[in-house]
Amino acid sequence: MSYDLSLLGWNDLRAADLPTDTVPARVSRVDRGAAEVIAADGQHHAKYGARVRRASATDPVALPCVGDWAALRWLPEGRYELDEVLPRSTAFVRGGVSRDSVGGLSGDGQGQVLAANVDVVFVAEPSMHAADFADLGRIERLVALAWESGGTPVVLVTKSDLFDDGLDDLLADVRTAAPGVAVHAVSSLLGDGVELAAGYLGGSRTAVILGPSGAGKSTLVNALAVGEVMETQQVRAGDGRGRHTTAHRELILLPGGGLVIDTPGIRRIGLYDIGEGVDRVFADIEELAQRCRFGDCGHTSEPECAVLTALESGELPERRLESWRKLQREAAWMASRTDARLRKEQQNKWKVITKEMRRSGRNRP
Template sequence: MTTTGHELSLLGWRDSLAADLPGGTVPARVARVDRGAAEVIAADGDHHAPYSARLRRAAAEDPVALPCVGDWAAISWLPEGRYELRQILPRRTALVRGGVSRDSRGGLSGDSQGQVLAANVDIVFVAEPAMHGDDFADLGRIERLLALAWESGARPVVVITKADLLGEHLPGLLDDVAAAAPGVDLHAVSALDGEGVEEVRAHLSGDATAVILGPSGAGKSTLVNALAGAEVMETQQVRAVDGRGRHTTVHRELVPLSGGGLVIDTPGIRRVGMYEMSQGVDMVFSDIEELSEHCRFADCAHETEPGCAVLAAVEEGELPERRLASWRKLQREAAWMARRGDARLRAEETRKWKIIHKSVRGRSRP
């Protein structure tokens, strides 16, 4: 694809970003990220732009500073005849999940440093296959991805893919998902026969950017192809036994759609860690937040307190016990990540002061 100057606005460019462009640079949008470089779309076309040394140093200090798909970047032309990605421009929205690291025993543990999955996104399509193993959709995973979406500043939309597999059970599943996603638009889609695709595409008018999140095999790449009206993402053959395919996307990629809008396809997400996520959890569980306003105690934890409106709703069947358990789990995880973040900041501050004191002592020696 080759773009011209006036088409940058169709890629989501905002004139307000021009004030943040360093001298001697032009804007470009990050379409794909490789190690130490990015594929970008600029006014004069597509380019491979390695990171500047300054940007690499910043990313070494904080992984969130790494360029990601959807970023607007400042690129500059070098004498050797290529572009260099010098700086990331301020993000309107950022989809950030908690990092994953190995502990001393070789297991996985949460990391207070986050990973940006996509930036400058207007809509997050939470894609969940109609069938989850031998059961229906995974409501807990939907809630977790919705929390991530709300926290980013984008608007979440739930898309139940492969809806044709459920038949008469689909209405019941949609009712369950709607209860787990209050205030969120919900669509049932079968990308293979086109059912629901136009309703999803309607969210992408103009220069809106969407990202599709979901597990492997959810049909995200198939959905991107349906939205694009062309085979822009590779997919694997669907198995005849259970109607499932395997997601072949191994990188995030920004895809401009011919009918307007842009969509970011992503690899299947196996783990969604919390990262500074309090408002997102509150938005997902707004029904529990509303119930808690009627608890006897303002600081009710909804465990064993007398006069708890949340527990009463569970006993009366108005609130699924599964949903309260999911709320508790995400609240604990968000609080743990917040404590990890505070501990990391304190450690960094201590390290800085040690360096200062060491420098002062060195200068004071005769």
């Protein structure tokens, strides 16, 4: 089967980065040491070449991921090798953050690319998760990372058919948590809102769907694809949590045009190289901060703090301020971890250089 790569997003700008004697392909799925790719002459299983292995040995972000464009090189034994990952136009990266045994943050400061060359980031949040409403803090975190990726975030409040009353109020709360971001209620089973989601795609535009297990991501993919392309499961009875139906990220071509990347459920996602994304999500707090008396106001106990004044008056919800503080702390922590890792790598590099210089000095006649 042959493919028109322009419908997958290939263009002249990408072609300019293609090395000689290679052919382009888009990564549809990754495995350990290899990837499933779509080239003009069909789909292939391509193992990583030496160039890719060397690059990813020091930086996991350099590993191929779903959505990447790659250069394939034909080998004498009659197969393609994934020789190089082409420059990404956008990349959704999560930080290597986890919780340690005492509940603190831990990690190596390195990131993992979840999806690349994505135009739209669908943040899927179920309208009712167990006995709770939408997790606004998770929405804020994912939208911040979506802005940072270079893609356009769109929040989809899924399973709206299960929400009996107060859906408009819920949508209003979500819009407050994601200012400037389009928010839509979607019921994939009934078809409500699916056309709105499909409207962000078409042509060669690519979307990635992110959210927790049980958010209905695979069901939405099936609705967009007008067919059963992804396995789905029901939410567990009792705790309302979803099962991990999708075990891997996968790029899916939609019959009406466009592409979508389904992802496994995300329990927790750490920030990575975050900056403007948090500022955009919390634009209301950033605007208030401009009115503070002191330019370096920490918004804790300083006099004439506009943020605290808004908090006391009820203009700014306490939950939102706490969420902002949490993401600011985590972003600063991740930045310090990244700086420490880079310093260590630089020190190791100079140790090797110094050792080689001493060795060559000893070997001089």
